[in-house]
Amino acid sequence: MTPDTPFHASAAYDAYTIFWREIKRYKKSKSGVFIRIIQPAIWIIVVGNTFAGTQPLIESVGFDGQYIEFMAPGVMVLTAIFTSIFGGVNTLWDRRYGFMNKVLTTPISRSSIALGKVAAISLISALQASLILGIALAIGVTFADPLMIAPIMGIVILFSLGFAGISVTIAATAKSQETFWGLINMLGMPLFMLSPALFPLELLPEWLATLAMFNPVTYAVLIIREMMTGVSEGGVAMLAGLGIISAFVVCTVAVAGHVFTRDVNKPF
Amino acid sequence: MDAIETRHLTKSFGHVTAVNDISFSVKSGEIFGFLGPNGAGKSTTMMILTTLLKPTSGEAFVGGADVSREPKSVRQKIGYVQQDIAVDEYMTGRENLLLHARLSHMPNRMTESRIDEMLSLVELEQKQHEPVVGYSGGMRKRLDIAGGLLHMPDVLFLDEPTVGLDIQTRRKIWDYIRRIHSEYGVTVFLTTHYMEEADSLCDRIGIIDGGRIVAIDSPARMKDALGSEMISLEVARADSDRMLQELQNMAGMLSDIRCDYGSGAITMVASNGTGAVPKIFGAASRCGAAINAISVTRPTLDDVFLHHTGHEIRDEEDSGFSRGLELARKRRRSSGAP
Numbered sequence: 001m002t003p004d005t006p007f008h009a010s011a012a013y014d015a016y017t018i019f020w021r022e023i024k025r026y027k028k029s030k031s032g033v034f035i036r037i038i039q040p041a042i043w044i045i046v047v048g049n050t051f052a053g054t055q056p057l058i059e060s061v062g063f064d065g066q067y068i069e070f071m072a073p074g075v076m077v078l079t080a081i082f083t084s085i086f087g088g089v090n091t092l093w094d095r096r097y098g099f100m101n102k103v104l105t106t107p108i109s110r111s112s113i114a115l116g117k118v119a120a121i122s123l124i125s126a127l128q129a130s131l132i133l134g135i136a137l138a139i140g141v142t143f144a145d146p147l148m149i150a151p152i153m154g155i156v157i158l159f160s161l162g163f164a165g166i167s168v169t170i171a172a173t174a175k176s177q178e179t180f181w182g183l184i185n186m187l188g189m190p191l192f193m194l195s196p197a198l199f200p201l202e203l204l205p206e207w208l209a210t211l212a213m214f215n216p217v218t219y220a221v222l223i224i225r226e227m228m229t230g231v232s233e234g235g236v237a238m239l240a241g242l243g244i245i246s247a248f249v250v251c252t253v254a255v256a257g258h259v260f261t262r263d264v265n266k267p268f
Numbered sequence: 269m270d271a272i273e274t275r276h277l278t279k280s281f282g283h284v285t286a287v288n289d290i291s292f293s294v295k296s297g298e299i300f301g302f303l304g305p306n307g308a309g310k311s312t313t314m315m316i317l318t319t320l321l322k323p324t325s326g327e328a329f330v331g332g333a334d335v336s337r338e339p340k341s342v343r344q345k346i347g348y349v350q351q352d353i354a355v356d357e358y359m360t361g362r363e364n365l366l367l368h369a370r371l372s373h374m375p376n377r378m379t380e381s382r383i384d385e386m387l388s389l390v391e392l393e394q395k396q397h398e399p400v401v402g403y404s405g406g407m408r409k410r411l412d413i414a415g416g417l418l419h420m421p422d423v424l425f426l427d428e429p430t431v432g433l434d435i436q437t438r439r440k441i442w443d444y445i446r447r448i449h450s451e452y453g454v455t456v457f458l459t460t461h462y463m464e465e466a467d468s469l470c471d472r473i474g475i476i477d478g479g480r481i482v483a484i485d486s487p488a489r490m491k492d493a494l495g496s497e498m499i500s501l502e503v504a505r506a507d508s509d510r511m512l513q514e515l516q517n518m519a520g521m522l523s524d525i526r527c528d529y530g531s532g533a534i535t536m537v538a539s540n541g542t543g544a545v546p547k548i549f550g551a552a553s554r555c556g557a558a559i560n561a562i563s564v565t566r567p568t569l570d571d572v573f574l575h576h577t578g579h580e581i582r583d584e585e586d587s588g589f590s591r592g593l594e595l596a597r598k599r600r601r602s603s604g605a606p
Binding site: 020 | 346348359
């Protein structure tokens, strides 16, 4: 019918199309931006001040600042975890209201749908985390080196890709909304708690500390805190931590891409 | 080459066979409709043809490409407008179409002008910069249809294009579909459970029931195949005896002739109604009877459906429209027949 046949777009073009749409939606939901930072803001303000008296505990592991400076990176990671692990919910609505089916009947590559979503969620997660960073700075948290903000955001983006991958995978396969929310809640809070976000690993019982070493959140917290405060803890080299996070991200994003290619259009 | 062709297409979900050994073809440039009740297998067939579902057995080709083996090639040839209106509420109408252009891999240089063209076709230019969340159901459907057509597909799939819309919007959508068809020559494959929709839009229809195609032809020929039109005429009361006599002499053409002496109304069944009318006038002038009124009622698609499936289309969900039609039809029947 047309002389202008569809061109053969690259996977990157396809992923960008999905990314563009997700970011557009994010920009249009002003209330969403606000709602998403309420919880971490409460954490950093309430818990940060309530636990200020635990300073001797963090001093015992070689940390000499305020407790709030210790936990601020943890709350940034908290923001990143929850923004990204909830981020896949769009996929659920897309499947429910037919948008996904429409996308799947276009020539777009299917794994690119997952990639575009994961990339957008990760960027949104970093934007939300930077808001929390702003709040932290406003209530008196200081940086060892302000130039570290760029690599810190880099870590947040990288780390969020991993959780976005998990979220998108669950949203693409969940048989119901309840399954999605159940799994997301089952994963999110324990992963946050089983990390040095609020307390140093050294204070955990040994079995819990061992478990925490299998948790990618642990490495994100340790790296970001080291970048912010200049104090290294937990006995993990920064590069090793970065390697572990990267491996986590590669795995979850690959699974998300695979799941989208295989069965995202199952009835829901 | 046929735009769509299926051979022994079958789709089972567990023990349920939704599509049962369906073979049909749609010619290029046709408006072809699947008519059947909810759950007949219409949408399932469409989901196979649009590569959303894999057939359990059999083959299907769209634009010559095998839906199972070359799904990507099929996706480049089709536009799909689902029963659920799939537009992004947060984005504006124009942004939705831009998204669609990118998803469809439309060359950039033609995107903007095509979007303008489509917005004008579905009369949404005024609203194009408003978020879709403020659109009415009919406007959303129009936007969705514009998206399905934006990239100039060879085949446009419309799944229940007017379900849930009020009657004015429904007629408007029919007009758009006709214009799309005449202006762009696109092949249209649609599913519907509305008789009127199938009747007024489609070049050919396939009646599908219980996962099988029970009949396939043009609506007119299907109705003709049933034959037997109902003719009713009114003559002056004094003339009715003479007229009846004349009509009874035309036994080869007319049957079941009844007369209401009170009103002078005569009804009869004709195997070829339009052909019988001039002969009836001839008979009237022979016996000097004056015909006050005459009408020929052709079999409706409802009669065709009933004939092939043994039951009427029932629509529990969307009672308003079809129930109304059904009532109107029953009234017509009871008043037309003696």
